[in-house]
Amino acid sequence: MAFSTATGYGNLPNGNFSPIIYSKQVQVAFRKASITEAITNSDYFGEIANMGDSVKVIKEPEITVKSYARGTTITPQDLDDEEFSLTIDKANYFAFKVDDIEEAHSHINFQQLASDRAAYRLADQYDQDVLGYLSGFKQSALHSVADTANDTVNGAKAVSTAGSDELLSSMKIDAS
Secondary structure, three states: OOOOOOOOOOOOOOOOOOOOOOOOOOOOOOOOOOOHHHHOOOOOHHHOOOOOOEEEEEOOOOOOOOOOOOOOOOOOOOOOOOEEEEEOOOOOOOOOOOOHHHHHHOOOOHHHHHHHHHHHHHHHHHHHHHHHHHOOEEEOOOOOOEEEEOOOOOOOOOOOOOOOOOOOHHHOOOOO
């Protein structure tokens, strides 16, 4: 927007010098909080390095507690060393480029801004994958709603009595 010129002012009479001011602040999209890391176990991340790797995890043994009365013969329980296999069969990535000239002359750090957004999108996809899987569904496409019933077991079932969707019958929602 050009400024009006006072009568008799002759310097740059056409008003072509009108600076455009760019904010150094960036409008960041509203982001929901990721919750998968808060409700899942990531203890094995250091033992797994690449896509396709798998690690066997020994489950905590189930212990039976019995009532005791004086004189009862104590019968020790044999411990079970049941295991399950955790297989890394999903991976996502992001890639972007920032031109050297844009980086040198920009008033904001596009690399940092894009990296922050990419980290959010990865966490969001992680939530969608894990929470969909835990509810017995899978995504038919990346970043879509988990809308397809999961009928594939990934790795070994952690609980042998679970169905092909890895859910126990007590965990399933009755649709009727």
